[in-house]
Amino acid sequence: MGYPFGHPCDLRQAGAGDTAGCAGLSVLHGKWLVYQFCAATTAARARRSSSSPFGLDPNLPDLACDALALACAARGWSLSQTRILLAAHGSARGPKAAEAAEAFATAMRDRLPGTTLATGYVEEDPRIATTARVFEDTAPARPSLCLPFFAQAGEHVRDDIPDALADAGFGGDTLPVLGALPQVPQLIANALNKALSGPGVTST
The missing domain is CATH 3.40.50.1400 (Rossmann fold)
Structure with a gap:
């Protein structure tokens, strides 16, 4: 699944379904991030993620x-x-x-x-x-x-x-x-960019 983030990015859905297939891997500026494209999450998924799930985005x-x-x-x-x-x-x-x-x-x-x-x-x-x-x-x-x-x-x-x-x-x-919603790609891009400055992001 691709999103027009306006910078180098490859978001790939990991799985399928409404909530189970919710994790995505992204490469931004040479760093790996995990984004959960789902309404909610489990504690295990939260530990693997670099950002909050889509459904918990404050915006x-x-x-x-x-x-x-x-x-x-x-x-x-x-x-x-x-x-x-x-x-x-x-x-x-x-x-x-x-x-x-x-x-x-x-x-x-x-x-x-x-x-x-x-x-x-x-x-x-x-x-x-x-x-x-x-x-x-x-x-x-x-x-x-x-x-x-x-x-x-x-x-x-x-x-x-x-x-x-x-x-x-x-x-x-x-x-x-x-x-x-048409604003969602930018919402995800903003969340990933914010996660870049946080802990737990590794360079490739």
Whole structure:
């Protein structure tokens, strides 16, 4: 996978899937870095990484909020009146995935006062369908958007999320994954450049 970083760089995805295939190796200015192109991570991956995972980048909530504002404007909706379902992976094996999603949701709520934003998960409670049903049962006339908290459009995004939303009778729209935002290549470039000045970076 390549990104137009504006300087010599070779980013190669190591693996596949929504969250498992999340590590990338990059060579910048003769140094190796590991970038985790995923929404969340495990402790083992964090120890191998030169930077925080994509989903924990402190600038990502601003990009997501901008994307929501554009999506609402394109539909003629008021963002403050639009409900946001943040669809995330979750995990039955540990809390890290949900913790990352909840931290991201909190950061977005801080930036979107008055907007209803709730999380739903593929692999743990509350499930995506459960949160979507709450939206539909409480105020079905209000507009809703589903924002997938994923870096890549893998099987969960292609199949599991649409199936859950359909099962709940969700009447809103689903946006592309966060990793598809046009500002993401520059976000990654900035994170890698910042990591160059940090410890644990080895020269080739």
